[in-house]
Amino acid sequence: MRDRRIVAVVYDGFQLLDLAGPADVFATAALIAGGGYRLDVAAATAGPVRAHNGVTTAAVAFDELTDIDTLLVTGGLSASRHLALAGPIAALARRARRVASVCNGALLLAEAGLLDGRRATTHWLVAEDLAAGYPRVEVDADPIYVRDGAVWTSAGVTAGIDLALALVAEDHGVALAADVARGLVVYLHRPGGQSQFSTAMRTAVPRSEPLRELRAYIDANPAADLSVPALARRAAMSERHFSRVFTRQVGMSPGRYVEHSRADAARRLLEATDAPLARIARDCGLGLPETLYRTFRRRWRISPADYRRRFQQKEA
Structure with missing residues (x-):
């Protein structure tokens, strides 16, 4: 099975669970299926990147990346202070098969123009800010995740797990995604929305x-x-x-x-x-x-x- 390269974009102050949740979904899927995913953490410059909770992760630089399958942009309390990443994110998105965001990482996708004319979701606390700041985006604050073409957005924090499970189901079928959900003790399809x-x-x-x-x-x-x-x-x-x-x-x-x-x-x-x-x-x-x-x-x-x-x- 050919590995799909998942590139997770982080920055100083990102939400660790936005990275760790999807990372464990993809790693569990690869463990069960005997391969299928490779995850790289990327930032504007290579080196350690500190999450909001103080945990540090190592990242490669954007310009080191090739052969991207899925670009995944994390959220965090500091996301709105990193809008300058929109340009590099847009460039990376052009080389990716699909693009996704977790939580208010949607702000960075919107700033990059990747949500223009699309339906999208984000954490319910910032949904109004997203709609007001980017009127070309159709913001729906209730869904756990939204797919519009090759662009996926998800709701707050743990919704990144739901999103990653949906991506696994698209790539390798619902049966594998269900096995991953059982292994992680989460719902494959969480009922209801953020409300x-x-x-x-x-x-x-x-x-x-x-x-x-x-x-x-x-x-x-x-x-x-x-x-x-x-x-x-x-x-x-x-x-x-x-x-x-x-x-x-x-x-x-x-x-x-x-x-x-x-x-x-x-x-x-x-x-x-x-x-x-x-x-x-x-x-x-x-x-x-x-x-x-x-x-x-x-x-x-x-x-x-x-x-x-x-x-x-x-x-x-």
């Missing part, structure tokens, strides 16, 4: 103590009357003023927050209980099982029953 991890973190903590208490009340009482009139009364505000203040301080409208909170409550019950779907829908304020189903399909692209089968934690 399952980011819902609580997307909202700001309200500055107002009454609104902080109200948000806690919403989360603790999903089956209660959480309509805007009811919530406005609890906050002792007019409906219009309440909606405006809540949206400004929390970062989303009251109705949207309630929908997200109820969906999260249903998700927790699916993980932790064997309660029928009808009871979960009722206890979480979603009413009917059909509403629960539509909510899960819209937010996590999976049915409640499938979510329960994949995520429920049962006692031995």
Whole structure:
């Protein structure tokens, strides 16, 4: 089996897991299949490169590289300070069969013009920055990874593992990718998108103590009357003023927050209980099982029953 050369681009302050996760996927695939991949770490200059967590890795210089199959650009907190790498990355991309990024490494691909006219994803925290800074990129913050032609982008940090598994499946078939996933104890196809991890973190903590208490009340009482009139009364505000203040301080409208909170409550019950779907829908304020189903399909692209089968934690 001919080895495919994977070149991972790093820089000072990169996210180590953006490199280590995919590296272990490709190494495990090569171990199982008896070959198939070779990984090189590359930087602007040869020598040690320090990750954000302090771990140092050795890198070859960009100009030493030949015969690139896959160019993989890592992300990191310092990614936006290394946009000058866009030129070398664009040059390397022209010699590669395909290009990929992990996390906010998509910023470097966008700066290089490699995402123009393409759909792409990145870490949900920087998705708005990517969309605002590069209007020619169609940014979708929810998927774990996106393929648009020969360009692949992935979501935050551990999504690099999902991305690498998808690349292995494309190269050598789903069976090998599944063997790698089992060996690494990860999902071959992780259900849902980034929204399952980011819902609580997307909202700001309200500055107002009454609104902080109200948000806690919403989360603790999903089956209660959480309509805007009811919530406005609890906050002792007019409906219009309440909606405006809540949206400004929390970062989303009251109705949207309630929908997200109820969906999260249903998700927790699916993980932790064997309660029928009808009871979960009722206890979480979603009413009917059909509403629960539509909510899960819209937010996590999976049915409640499938979510329960994949995520429920049962006692031995």
